[in-house]
Amino acid sequence: MFQYNQKVLFKHCDPAGIVFYPRYFEMLNDTVEEFFDSELGQSFSQIHQTASIPTVQMNATFSAPSRLGDKLVINLEVCRIGRSSADLDFKTYCEEQLRFSANSTLVYVDTNGKPNSWPDSLRRALQTRLQGED
Amino acid sequence: MFQYNQKVLFKHCDPAGIVFYPRYFEMLNDTVEEFFDSELGQSFSQIHQTASIPTVQMNATFSAPSRLGDKLVINLEVCRIGRSSADLDFKTYCEEQLRFSANSTLVYVDTNGKPNSWPDSLRRALQTRLQGED
Amino acid sequence: MFQYNQKVLFKHCDPAGIVFYPRYFEMLNDTVEEFFDSELGQSFSQIHQTASIPTVQMNATFSAPSRLGDKLVINLEVCRIGRSSADLDFKTYCEEQLRFSANSTLVYVDTNGKPNSWPDSLRRALQTRLQGED
Amino acid sequence: MFQYNQKVLFKHCDPAGIVFYPRYFEMLNDTVEEFFDSELGQSFSQIHQTASIPTVQMNATFSAPSRLGDKLVINLEVCRIGRSSADLDFKTYCEEQLRFSANSTLVYVDTNGKPNSWPDSLRRALQTRLQGED
Numbered sequence: 001m002f003q004y005n006q007k008v009l010f011k012h013c014d015p016a017g018i019v020f021y022p023r024y025f026e027m028l029n030d031t032v033e034e035f036f037d038s039e040l041g042q043s044f045s046q047i048h049q050t051a052s053i054p055t056v057q058m059n060a061t062f063s064a065p066s067r068l069g070d071k072l073v074i075n076l077e078v079c080r081i082g083r084s085s086a087d088l089d090f091k092t093y094c095e096e097q098l099r100f101s102a103n104s105t106l107v108y109v110d111t112n113g114k115p116n117s118w119p120d121s122l123r124r125a126l127q128t129r130l131q132g133e134d
Numbered sequence: 135m136f137q138y139n140q141k142v143l144f145k146h147c148d149p150a151g152i153v154f155y156p157r158y159f160e161m162l163n164d165t166v167e168e169f170f171d172s173e174l175g176q177s178f179s180q181i182h183q184t185a186s187i188p189t190v191q192m193n194a195t196f197s198a199p200s201r202l203g204d205k206l207v208i209n210l211e212v213c214r215i216g217r218s219s220a221d222l223d224f225k226t227y228c229e230e231q232l233r234f235s236a237n238s239t240l241v242y243v244d245t246n247g248k249p250n251s252w253p254d255s256l257r258r259a260l261q262t263r264l265q266g267e268d
Numbered sequence: 269m270f271q272y273n274q275k276v277l278f279k280h281c282d283p284a285g286i287v288f289y290p291r292y293f294e295m296l297n298d299t300v301e302e303f304f305d306s307e308l309g310q311s312f313s314q315i316h317q318t319a320s321i322p323t324v325q326m327n328a329t330f331s332a333p334s335r336l337g338d339k340l341v342i343n344l345e346v347c348r349i350g351r352s353s354a355d356l357d358f359k360t361y362c363e364e365q366l367r368f369s370a371n372s373t374l375v376y377v378d379t380n381g382k383p384n385s386w387p388d389s390l391r392r393a394l395q396t397r398l399q400g401e402d
Numbered sequence: 403m404f405q406y407n408q409k410v411l412f413k414h415c416d417p418a419g420i421v422f423y424p425r426y427f428e429m430l431n432d433t434v435e436e437f438f439d440s441e442l443g444q445s446f447s448q449i450h451q452t453a454s455i456p457t458v459q460m461n462a463t464f465s466a467p468s469r470l471g472d473k474l475v476i477n478l479e480v481c482r483i484g485r486s487s488a489d490l491d492f493k494t495y496c497e498e499q500l501r502f503s504a505n506s507t508l509v510y511v512d513t514n515g516k517p518n519s520w521p522d523s524l525r526r527a528l529q530t531r532l533q534g535e536d
Contacts, residue, residue, distance in 0.1 A: 045471030069447030
């Protein structure tokens with residue numbers, strides 16, 4: 001399981017003093033980006049020279065609010081790997097408390113937006129992180 | 135059905151030249167805000183003096199990418215009204231093409247984040263926009 | 269003088285209940301984008317096919333805070349047109365009160381980021397909006 | 403001098419593949435927030451219980467573009483401390499290359515937005531970081 005630390009910053013919070021939920025999705029994108037870079041060994045800057053990995057589905061449940069200064073830990077797991085897609089699962093905690101959970105589907109596409117098979121190196125890297133495989 | 139127009143602006147787009155999906159959620163929030171203000175007659179600035187309406191659930195499917203300059207129309211429908219919650223449905227088109235669909239659950243909470251019954255005026259206003267009632 | 273209307277939305281505001289200043293710069297970018305599109309007749313989507321217009325300088329003074337629901341009017345004036353650059357001046361009001369003033373310098377660059385002379389059509393359009401010319 | 407590391411992430415970049423300049427201002431805000439927390443020993447969450455520190459002036463010069471994956475180092479210096487204000491200076495590098503420089507003025511205000519003298523503890527902490535004092 002991959003973990004990403006994110007303190008709740010001033011920019012994330014709304015007039016009610018809690019995280020504005022579109023900012024949570026930015027955090028998830030940052031988590032995926034760091035996962036590809038440091039865990040899979042393929043940075044977004046490399047990947048985006050010839051491809052892209054748009055999110056085609058996102059489901060999220062926000063179970064408790066997060067406030068300025070909260071230290072969040074975002075846990076990412078790979079649930080499924082398809083020919084050109086992958087399903088990710090996210091659980092975000094502050095200490096013991098679940099703040100939000102989410103799952104998403106990414107698709108590997110060429111520069112015209114057409115789905116492409118995962119390159120072998122990326123597929124192999126993803127495979128080793130598949131839930132239940134580690 | 136409530137409609138909100140949103141042109142895809144430079145700030146919405148990522149290095150792949152398409153809308154960065156967290157920006158879509160900002161658009162949905164803007165849509166809800168305008169719906170409450172112009173359709174329900176209750177602005178967010180009024181509501182947030184004594185309450186808040188956080189989003190506790192969000193499911194979204196992005197079926198086709200949107201590009202700089204695209205003229206999006208976001209359709210909002212109220213699907214369900216609970217004691218202190220409401221379910222919304224969103225369908226976003228560019229001309230005839232569906233770009234993304236989403237559904238969310240909002241909860242009416244007091245300034246401490248505790249769910250509260252919808253105030254009568256808000257409930258009545260929501261009720262008249264309930265899908266199938268108009 | 270070009271005018272752009274922007275209501276202060278929930279997404280713009282910080283935990284102190286006022287506009288988070290990086291959001292003001294997004295508003296200025298939206299204003300420039302709309303100015304190019306509707307006033308100069310050249311949309312950002314057209315321009316960005318072969319060029320880009322990065323901001324190379326920005327000075328801003330925030331004289332009074334803006335709150336959720338405030339109706340801002342952003343006034344844009346062209347102050348100077350160079351070979352490949354232009355200086356813009358912004359004054360933003362809510363009713364009679366100045367909220368912030370800013371000036372920026374844009375540069376017309378090719379897709380490699382190298383400054384290029386303004387295309388004739390753009391230069392002519394900018395010229396007719398030059399302060400003191402209208 | 404305080405240093406803040408910020409990798410250029412996907413969310414920061416525009417369709418031209420470079421950092422969208424309002425995102426630079428978010429980075430500066432993050433830098434100030436971390437400076438107050440880790441250097442001055444006063445977190446934004448503590449400060450915002452009774453006060454706020456809005457930015458009232460910001461000047462920035464963007465001298466070279468930044469791209470996805472660039473590792474930026476933001477250097478912050480305190481230049482001047484007034485009764486209720488402070489001037490900050492920022493220089494942002496990627497390796498040896500200056501990417502942008504900026505200076506800003508912050509004001510310490512109460513919850514009604516009225517300027518207040520810096521609390522003694524904050525003033526003393528700021529004073530020890532005043533440029534030329536260390």
